[in-house]
Amino acid sequence: MKKDTNISNPEHPYDELWTRFRTGDEVAFEEIYQTHVGILYNYGFHIVANAWLVQEAIQDLFADLWRSRHALSDTTSVKYYLFRSLRRKLHRMISAEQSYTEICEDDKSYEMPQTNSFETDHIAEENQFEQIRKLQISMAGLPARQLEVIRLRFFDEFSLEEIASIMQMNEQSVRNLIQRSIRKLRQSFVGIPITFFFLFHFFF
Amino acid sequence: MNYLNFNVEDFLLDQKFLDWVKRGQDDSFWQEFQLKFPEKKAEMEKARIVILAGSGLSYTEPGQEVRNAMWENIQAQMNDETRETKPGKMILFRNWRWAAAAVLLAGCIIGWQLKINWGSTDKVTYENLISYAQTSSFVEKVNDSEKPLLINLPDGSSVLLQKAGKLSYDTKMFGGEKREVYLSGEAFFEVTKNPAKPFFVYANELITKVLGTSFTVKAFPDEKQIEVLVKTGRVSVFTRKDPFKNRKLSNRELEGIVLAPNQQITLERTELRLSRSLVQEPQMLTMAAQQFSFDFDDAPAAKVIDLIEKAYGVDIIYDEDLLANCKLTAHLNDEPLNDKIRLICEGLEAHYEIIDAQIVITSKGCGR
Numbered sequence: 001m002k003k004d005t006n007i008s009n010p011e012h013p014y015d016e017l018w019t020r021f022r023t024g025d026e027v028a029f030e031e032i033y034q035t036h037v038g039i040l041y042n043y044g045f046h047i048v049a050n051a052w053l054v055q056e057a058i059q060d061l062f063a064d065l066w067r068s069r070h071a072l073s074d075t076t077s078v079k080y081y082l083f084r085s086l087r088r089k090l091h092r093m094i095s096a097e098q099s100y101t102e103i104c105e106d107d108k109s110y111e112m113p114q115t116n117s118f119e120t121d122h123i124a125e126e127n128q129f130e131q132i133r134k135l136q137i138s139m140a141g142l143p144a145r146q147l148e149v150i151r152l153r154f155f156d157e158f159s160l161e162e163i164a165s166i167m168q169m170n171e172q173s174v175r176n177l178i179q180r181s182i183r184k185l186r187q188s189f190v191g192i193p194i195t196f197f198f199l200f201h202f203f204f
Numbered sequence: 205m206n207y208l209n210f211n212v213e214d215f216l217l218d219q220k221f222l223d224w225v226k227r228g229q230d231d232s233f234w235q236e237f238q239l240k241f242p243e244k245k246a247e248m249e250k251a252r253i254v255i256l257a258g259s260g261l262s263y264t265e266p267g268q269e270v271r272n273a274m275w276e277n278i279q280a281q282m283n284d285e286t287r288e289t290k291p292g293k294m295i296l297f298r299n300w301r302w303a304a305a306a307v308l309l310a311g312c313i314i315g316w317q318l319k320i321n322w323g324s325t326d327k328v329t330y331e332n333l334i335s336y337a338q339t340s341s342f343v344e345k346v347n348d349s350e351k352p353l354l355i356n357l358p359d360g361s362s363v364l365l366q367k368a369g370k371l372s373y374d375t376k377m378f379g380g381e382k383r384e385v386y387l388s389g390e391a392f393f394e395v396t397k398n399p400a401k402p403f404f405v406y407a408n409e410l411i412t413k414v415l416g417t418s419f420t421v422k423a424f425p426d427e428k429q430i431e432v433l434v435k436t437g438r439v440s441v442f443t444r445k446d447p448f449k450n451r452k453l454s455n456r457e458l459e460g461i462v463l464a465p466n467q468q469i470t471l472e473r474t475e476l477r478l479s480r481s482l483v484q485e486p487q488m489l490t491m492a493a494q495q496f497s498f499d500f501d502d503a504p505a506a507k508v509i510d511l512i513e514k515a516y517g518v519d520i521i522y523d524e525d526l527l528a529n530c531k532l533t534a535h536l537n538d539e540p541l542n543d544k545i546r547l548i549c550e551g552l553e554a555h556y557e558i559i560d561a562q563i564v565i566t567s568k569g570c571g572r
Binding site: 026030033034037038039041042045046051055058059060062063066067131132135136139140150151153154155157159160175178179182185 | 212213216217219222226253254255256257258259260261262263264265266270271274275277278281282
């Protein structure tokens with residue numbers, strides 16, 4: 001019964017794709033790939049800034065998925081399932097690499113925030129553009145796991161429960177990570193120019 | 205939902221709040237809420253800014269070409285049910301993954317076929333190769349027997365050299381910065397893993413580079429093709445006329461055409477064309493398999509299974525106690541592995557399942 005409702009439910013096209021894929025529909029499988037490869041790549045690339053490795057991991061992930069399709073169950077969220085699998089795969093690959101030093105708890109990645117995204121354009125009229133840009137720069141300097149939680153929550157919009165499962169932590173630890181990152185971000189506002197100080201004083 | 209007790213973290217984790225900030229959903233509710241409870245405004249505003257900043261973080265995604273190349277690679281693996289995916293086996297490939305990072309674009313764009321502009325079409329032979337490699341510390345092994353010849357290299361790697369094959373290497377140079385051997389004929393290599401010292405097989409026009417894996421090279425002087433078949437791990441293959449040959453010979457990375465398990469590459473020596481394809485059946489370890497006879501007359505089931513395991517290099521899991529009394533009469537020739545297993549299981553009235561590179565046989569036993 002559950003499957004039937006999923007198939008006929010236009011609100012959940014992914015559920016239908018997933019069901020078709022599990023019965024061996026390659027077209028559905030490719031659609032799942034094409035729909036998710038961008039966000040998976042983005043997530044993977046921010047775990048480890050190595051395009052080749054991320055590509056390998058995603059390829060392996062999808063090849064594994066296809067081969068084990070008979071054993072897969074109904075999933076409430078394909079995206080969540082893929083993120084969790086990709087993270088595991090990447091961490092397995094990384095942990096095997098002893099000389100790997102780029103990623104660690106206090107990793108500072110120097111990515112430049114993308115300032116012209118939809119969301120930032122959207123609110124530019126309220127003169128928050130600069131605030132957000134500063135905040136993004138501070139975020140980029142957060143320890144890797146704190147930044148990962150922020151991405152998973154605000155960029156990829158996973159729930160607390162899903163984030164906990166993806167990152168293999170309990171929910172309280174995820175909350176703690178978020179709290180800690182907010183605290184750090186707050187500290188980082190101390191150094192902002194006077195003109196903006198007033199605003200932040202108001203908000204924080 | 206009692207938003208009155210919410211702190212910043214709670215707002216950050218609330219889906220309705222996120223929907224409002226990112227998409228303006230239920231805007232009237234939230235506007236009204238802010239008016240009614242101005243004491244919440246500061247926390248909401250803080251959460252809002254964090255969400256906007258977090259959702260506008262840099263986004264990196266592959267271009268269409270890379271996406272398509274990745275999809276092709278996935279498709280190539282999709283129907284290759286035998287590919288090893290066990291985590292334990294993956295260890296084989298881990299170390300060089302990093303080393304090979306730089307390869308990325310080249311590997312993706314190359315795709316399945318690669319045409320090579322060949323300056324001249326002079327054939328390169330084993331004799332040419334060793335003529336300028338030869339020194340006093342050079343050794344050559346020639347297999348003039350009918351059986352495969354086992355050669356143990358100084359680094360612990362083993363080579364099963366097929367009849368009429370020749371293999372040579374410089375004992376002084378070998379194991380210096382790199383491990384190099386020259387081959388004529390057919391050989392099955394099992395190379396000791398050492399990412400710091402790449403292993404090169406020079407066979408006519410083709411150079412095969414590995415860091416530690418097993419594979420077969422077939423390079424006969426008079427044949428039109430040279431073949432490299434990968435049993436486990438990955439190998440990089442390039443020709444002597446490859447424009448990046450020198451770089452590939454000197455660095456520790458696997459680049460160019462990289463073959464995964466159960467893939468093979470063929471070099472058409474006259475057309476000077478490299479093509480990559482999937483090996484259709486799980487490849488038998490060329491030499492080892494030839495030594496096994498698959499004719500069984502009332503043979504213990506465990507022995508049969510053991511032989512198959514060895515010939516194909518797969519793991520077969522079964523209950524030894526249950527099968528202890530089982531006997532098999534079977535004549536297995538060139539059927540694919542799956543068919544062999546099916547025939548065996550029919551004889552044993554057993555079921556089997558193939559999970560990744562493992563075969564699990566479930567039997568009730570024979571009770572005789």
